[in-house]
Amino acid sequence: MARTQLVGVIIGLAIVAALTVLRATDPPLLRLARDLTFDEYQRLAPRSFENVPVRVVDIDEASLKEFGQWPWPRDRVAALVDRLSEIGAAAIAFDILFSEPDRLSPRSVMRDVAGVDQALLKRLPDNDEILARSIGDRPVVLGFGLTNAGNYRPPVKAGFAFTGESPFDAPPRLTAATPLRPQLEARAAGLGHISLNPGSRSAVVRSVPLLLSDGEQLYPNLALEALRVAQGASTYIVAGAPDAPDTITLIKVGEFVVPVTAAGELWLYVSPDRAERYVSAGRVLAPGGVSAETRAAIEGGIVFVGTSAAGLQDIRTTALGHNVPGVSLHAQTVEQVLSGRFLSRPDWADGLEILAIAAAGSLLVLLTTFVSPAVALACGLLITALALVASWSAFLYAGLLFDPLAPILAGSITHFAATAYRFLVIDRERRVVRRAFGQYLSPSLLYRIEHTQDALRLGGDDRELTIMFVDVRNFTEISERLTPGEVVRFLNTLLDALSRHVIANEGTLDKFIGDSIMAFWNAPVDVADHPGKAVRAALAMRETLARLNESDAFGFGSDQKVAIGVGIHTGLACVGNMGAEMHFNYSAVGDAVNIAARIEAACKDVGFDILISETTADLGERCAVLEAGALALKGKSTRTRVYAVVGDEHMAASAEFSELQRIHEQLIGAMRSRSRPRRELVNAAKLKAPALCGGLSDFYRRIGRRTDHFAGEPLPFADEVGSAE
Missing domain, CATH: 3.30.70.1230 (Nucleotide cyclase, GGDEF domain)
Structure with a gap:
């Protein structure tokens, strides 16, 4: 049985090793399960909405109804910039692409009219120029998109300082960008990419790349650039791990330090969508001026201009399972930085989870094989509970993301495999033992023989x-x-x-x-x-x-x-x-x-x-025993002395038995020495016997008969019991 147990341990450890390697390779299915676990954590304890100075000026359905369908002429966008600047916005970031000429500009409209005087055409207003003049010398950040066509790279409006190893290969790759209108690009205080999950196959936005890289230059995203412009900062500080190239640990922008993943991404800790986060663009552009409530919401804050109108299809899914405007996720990114509420997954989290799979799996294999599947199951449930409690506590109190699912799943598979092997192989032998000995042995002996090699x-x-x-x-x-x-x-x-x-x-x-x-x-x-x-x-x-x-x-x-x-x-x-x-x-x-x-x-x-x-x-x-003679057995040269068992060790220690034993020994001595007072000793013993054991009466009665029978020629005591073959 020890050999089958050893084989079971080897098979079990091989399964554990395979599961450990599987987790180390981190296939997409495991990543998805891990992401869904972290999503569930956020649903159980979402980030609370805090009234930090960040707002979304929303081109909503009401604004479109009042000012017309999208796209608006850019002179209206310029009016929006003017109004926001007048209110006192610290930064105005557009989650809108201005890559094509404004087709509603008077100059553009008249250019297509046949026979128009070119001199007159030049005197007509150009909405792109109007918007460019409006954003000049104002804290406006424009967004650019990503494309796989061309090789355009937008200019970078800020400087970068680095600590540690070079980080250029860490962020997601920027292949090419969509060109902005040159006059707008030149006048903007900042440029940032508006991509929320480039390269991801998931519709859920769980993290935001704060930086992109083309291998030679880093490009900030819209939220990071808006935060920089709002502070009037000119440089980003990017920290890399001192002993790990192509790794980013944090980004410092102005007075704020942002912990990021190795790829420079920020884990989004989202809060439920709230009406307080939004200000309708129609309210900002109201002909009679803005209300005190609108002014209080915008003044001194970072404003993101975007749209929640369903027809414009800028709707994203969050970890909470909510569909929200994409612009709100840029706003939530800055909210996190301002509130200091971050999520992070340490670089060593993968190693810890892999080690947990190996350790817990090995323990379950040994317990299942050598102790019992029930004890292994109890330990597995305890490990599961501890993993869940530790993972949830780390999320709730420290914002740390540890995956409890992979160790639990690996432990379950290991326990099932080890239990199956034990039932099919090891316990089969023990069932044979139980069938052979179950009716004849005590449970303690049966357990011991089950664990004895070559028992059968x-x-x-x-x-x-x-x-x-x-x-x-x-x-x-x-x-x-x-x-x-x-x-x-x-x-x-x-x-x-x-x-x-x-x-x-x-x-x-x-x-x-x-x-x-x-x-x-x-x-x-x-x-x-x-x-x-x-x-x-x-x-x-x-x-x-x-x-x-x-x-x-x-x-x-x-x-x-x-x-x-x-x-x-x-x-x-x-x-x-x-x-x-x-x-x-x-x-x-x-x-x-x-x-x-x-x-x-x-x-x-x-x-x-x-x-x-x-x-x-x-x-x-020592029990209460009395010598009862000796048997002459066939083929034996010496007799076999036998003893009558009167009682247990408690009786052996009693005064009554001690007295009977004294009399009995005298009787034995008298019979062996052929002395005469045997009858008196037999009678004395018969008086003492009933109080100790009823069967002794017949025992001494028979000794008395033999004593009387051999009164003339007493025989040795050994002969007086008789012989048996």
Whole structure:
């Protein structure tokens, strides 16, 4: 069994290694599961909306209804810039692309009219020029988009300072950008990309790239650039890991430090969309001027201009599962920076999760194989609970993102595989053991034999055993008065009650032979104090039989009492599986077995129900025993001395038994020395015996008869019990 356990451990650890490698490669399905877990965390504890100076001027349905469909003429956009500047916005960032000429500009409209005077055409207003003049010398940030066509790179309006290794290969790649109108690009205080999840296949925006790179230059996103312009800062400080090239750890913009991923991305910790975040563009452009409420919302704040109108299709999905305008995510990026509420996933998180899979999986394999699947399951559930609590606590109190799902999933797979192997292979062997021994061994011995290698090997071993034979007295007479069915019921009742004490005292039931029981101790595994446990089993059988007779459990009436004889001997015997390869029994054979059987048969001559050999009496814990003579066995040159078991160690320590033992020893000495006062000693012993054990009365009565019979020629005490073959 140890070999199959070792194979099970190897297979289990191989599965753990495969799962560990799988997690190290981080396939898309695992990444998706991890992202969904973090989404659920945000849904359970979203970032609360804080009234920081960030607002979205929303070109909403009401604005379009009032001022016409999109796109608006850019002189109206210029009017919006003028009004926001007048109110006192710290920065105005457009989540709108101005890459094409304004087709609603008077100059553009008239250019397509045939025969228009070119001089007149030049005097007509150009809306792009109007917007360019409006944004000049104002804190306006324009957005640019990404494209795969061309090779245009927008100018960078800020400087970059670096600490640590070069970060140019860390951010997502900028291949090309959509060109802005030259006059707008030149006059803008800042330029930032408006892409929220470039290259991502997911519709959910979970992180925002604060920087893009073309390998030589970094390009900030719209939110980061708006924050810089609002502070009047001229330079970004980008920190890289000192010992990890192509890694960004944080970005400093003005007075704010922003922790980012290695690729320069900010994990979005979103709050539910709130009406307080938005100001309708129609309210800003109101002909009568802005209200005090609108002025208070915008003044001194960072303003993002975008649209929530469904027809303009700038709707994104957040980790909360909400569909929101894309411009609001730029605003939420700045809200996070201003409030200092960040999420981060440490660089060592992957390593920790991989280590957790390896450690937890290995532990579950060992527990499942060597302890039990139930204990492994309990430990697995505990590990699951700890992983969930630790991951959730890290998110809730520190904004740290640790994935509990991968270790839990890997542990579940490992436990299932190890349990399946144990059931199909290891426990199959144990089920064979249970079928072979379950009816004959105590649960403690059965557990020990299950974990013993080659427990069912055919063949035998020489071991010191304590063997017991139990036989029903006068069984022939009893069976003659009963029907066969009644005989079976009688035997089942009696043998079941008696054999339970063999099991309870860690003995092995060998077989039932008609009305007899054969049992032994110290096999198939070692049993401490096996002679003492065999004697205690015999004493328990005596008590059980007395209760059965008293309660008339056999239905014989008060006149018929069932009696048994028990013989016990300790000696060397061959014990093991005996028979054929496909059908065998676990049994013991040898001279010690024969001696035990003959001691049991001698109970009839001695007149006592429990006799043990001198070897058993010497090796067992001290019980109340009295010498009962010696048996002359066939083939033996010396007699086998036997002892009557009166009671347990408590009786052995009692004053009453000590007095009886003193008298008994005098009687033995008198019989061996052929001295005369045997009759007086027998009578004295008979007076003491009933108080200790009822069976002693017949024992001393028989000794008295032998004493009278051999009064003229006393024999040695060893001869007076008789002999048995």
